[in-house]
Amino acid sequence: MPKAPNSAPLPHPTHAPSARDVKESYARGMAALQAGKLAEALEIFGAIHEANPRIAEVEFQIGRLFTAQDRTARALPHAAAAATLAPDQPVVWLSFAEAVALDGGAEPRKEFLRLVNGSRLSVAQKAALADRFGAGSKGTLPAGGAAVKQTLSRITALFNGGHFAEAEADAARLIAAQPDCAMAHSLRGSALAALGKPTEARKSWYSAVARAPDLVQALGALGLAALRDGTPAQAVRWLDRALPLAPDRVEVQRARGNALTALRQYEPAYEAFVDVAKLTKRKQALPLMMLAQAAAHLGRDEEAEAAYREALALEPANAQLLVAYGLFLQGLGRFAEAEVQILAAITAAPEIGESYRLYYASHKATPGEPMLAEMERRFADPATSEADRRAFGFAIAKALEDIKDYGRVFDHLDPANALMRKAKPYDITERERQVDALMQALDGMDWSQKIEGASDAAPIFVTGMPRSGTTLIEQIIASHSRVTGGGELADNTVSAMRLMPVAGGKIRPASLIPATDFVSLGQDYAAMMQARFPETPQITDKSIQTYLTMGLMKLAMPNAKFIVVRRDPRDTLLSIYKNVFPEGTHLYGYDQVDLARHYATFVRMIDFWRERVPGWFHEVQYEALVDDPEVQSRALIAACGLDWEEACLNFHANKRKVETLSVFQVRQPISKGSVKAWERYGDRLAPMIDRLRADGMIED
Structure with missing residues (x-):
């Protein structure tokens, strides 16, 4: 069994610690846990484990803490130990089941079912836990019958209609009545995300997967959230679980391709985008753009350019596509052609600051350029979004440096960097x-x-x-x-x-x-x-x-x-x-x-x-x-x-x-x-x- 972290909060005895020592340390661990000091609690419980790995309560708490940190590989041996040491405690088995569900591995599921079948739980309790990895794994058969299904349909309609606060409130009420309804947790997560509450959303999706480990909506949502958070390896983990369950879901395959690209795993990313292009019958521009980018990463430049042109034939005024094609041409040293594409993107969507930033990255500004004045106007406009404002700031700073107006460069560069730091905190x-x-x-x-x-x-x-x-x-x-x-x-x-x-x-x-x-x-x-x-x-x-x-x-x-x-x-x-x-x-x-x-x-x-x-x-x-x-x-x-x-x-x-x-x-x-x-x-x-x-x- 893997060892938990050891910070030696207990003395290092030459003999086993007394029951009093363990009791006092456990109390300190629980106090830290209740105070929200999770790392401190884990170290205290870890030290107890080092001294005596056969205390069910300690193994239970370590398993829960690792599960809460999404470190299920570390959680599983402790959760299993707790279940073995306290085989008649339903709460221990529920915690074990949650760790197994969030891990998603076939072997942990198999081992869990073997252990729960041999436990001292009642027949009904065993059946309920086993169902989590059987008929109930996809969350499509919620308890509560027709009334619950009707409520879920109403929440879905509210969400699809843009009524996110109402959808979240209804989902929360349903969860209060039916806490094991995985679909309710998943829908609440989506509503919370739409309301700009990503941390709470992620907790809801975790709750959904804990109850229905094969619920595609929650798995996909966690993958997309991880991708947005800049953790592509985590995204691939969730999306790899979702894909076999829904191979025709374009958004899952697309997100997976993006995550693999971020990890520089270009060959599997390319294969993912080939599948996306097939699923969309090559009738959507953005999937073709992603395929072009993946081909370019693999040095397949002729294929990439053909895909870009195919995409532009579908959406000739798509600013994102025009910029992507322009960057591709820049990489090939075809700067004049690249400028044409990026200027077309600016014409198509003049409010998007990123197009200007990319244009001035290779274009040398001259005094009196009309676009410089336009960028400064948009930079100063309170209605400009923070994302666009920071892009305009970098673009203006580059243009001002080009025309040797050095005294004003940092008036735009410092705010642009501050906005980047706000969007991407770093320690x-x-x-x-x-x-x-x-x-x-x-x-x-x-x-x-x-x-x-x-x-x-x-x-x-x-x-x-x-x-x-x-x-x-x-x-x-x-x-x-x-x-x-x-x-x-x-x-x-x-x-x-x-x-x-x-x-x-x-x-x-x-x-x-x-x-x-x-x-x-x-x-x-x-x-x-x-x-x-x-x-x-x-x-x-x-x-x-x-x-x-x-x-x-x-x-x-x-x-x-x-x-x-x-x-x-x-x-x-x-x-x-x-x-x-x-x-x-x-x-x-x-x-x-x-x-x-x-x-x-x-x-x-x-x-x-x-x-x-x-x-x-x-x-x-x-x-x-x-x-x-x-x-x-x-x-x-x-x-x-x-x-x-x-x-x-x-x-x-x-x-x-x-x-x-x-x-x-x-x-x-x-x-x-x-x-x-x-x-x-x-x-x-x-x-x-x-x-x-x-x-x-x-x-x-």
Whole structure:
């Protein structure tokens, strides 16, 4: 049975704790639970469990707490133990059933039914619990007969008619009368979500799934909520449960494709959108757009463009579609065509700020542009939504910088970033804690060891802070005849971190990773690259957070090369602050102090590797590169183990697709124009610069 977290609230005795010790600790745990201090309660109960794992009440509480945190894999052994220790207690079995239902796994269901059938419960109680995973699993046969079905129909009609408050109130009344009616919980969740109460909605959907684990509406709703919350892995978990139950539900398959895309699992995402296109008989524009985006991620650009054009034939004035197609064309370097599409999107929906932001990302503004005045009018209009206002703010800041009106840039940039932070809260202390824990887990590893059976793949990893020049460096390397630029191919950092799972609140030390895990890591990565790029000798991978785990990747693939890009942090962080990143990424970037603190974690990590494996990576200083491109480029290519080719100096002529914020810059020759750009803004960058100085990241 997995151990619960242990914070040692009990003394560490040489003998079993007395009944009095256990009773007092249990009382403290219950007091913490009733006060809403769930983490404290879990640690107290966990310590009791460590001392004596056969107390039913403790196992029951641990199971409930893990279930409430949606950590059902941890909850199940404790819930099962509680049921075994107190086999005649219905409340214990109900809690166990809830954990099994929320987990959704076939084996936990099978084990639960085996145990409940052998329990001391009455025949009626056993039947009711078994029915939860049998005829009642889909929630289509609610107790209460025709009257309940009629009430559910009325609530559904209210919801569909937009009467969300009435629907929620009626659902709550039905739940009070019929607490096990899963459909009532699900409908209440949907009404709460429509009323802007996502936390309460999620609780209702959990309640629905706990009572009917195969209720498609609730499973789908939880998947969509997780996707909106920026937790795509959780979304896939719920949607994978919903899909076999309703394979013809377009919204489920579409959401699943979006979640897989967010996880960079592009092949299954593509298959999902193929199914969506089939289900809609290729008669809806947005599913075709999603299919086009998925094909583009897989490098199937001709197929992607055909799908975009097919979608535009259906909805030629769809702003979202026009922008998506424009971005695709930008990635191919077809900027003039891209501008036509994005301007058409602005014409179609002039109130949408994001179209302007994307337009000015590649368009250089000139004094007197009428769109600048229009954007400023909309930015100042109280009727403009916060989402559009922040997009207008970033667009205006870029346009003002283009026309060298530097004094007004931050009047729009600061509010835009503040709105981003409001929409996407972030706690930088969690990042600092994670890096500390990672370095502790990596320390003490024998980095000189040779892993027998390690992959002979030789990818070239380009890593560093965003906006530090990583795309430029990749473009130089990818201009070599032996190399294909892969872009941000896969989150190998996540793959490497799977070798170091968290247990008991701590990351497993790297020194405990079996050699076979390193072999699998390297071979899995090599197989993925071979499938994507079967005809190229080498690829670059610009998954920029590789610096966190590059030692692990090097052991898995000894022939791999690592390029670390460095740039004056004031320019790097200013560039991050001026940009909007893909959904859910680089959330530290919308606050100046958080930017500086994040940069400090990057430097600490690079220093960690430099101290332990100094010969394993090559550092490129951006300012040195733009000052002397040929000397630095030659050194870079040599560090990659390649012979020099003049094409590497003409990287801007490389026609490969680029899918980063630097899509426009890498099509231009090297310029010194962005060096010391931070000096234009004086005190407006004081919060960031003061923190960098305090952390020793810059010198005056």
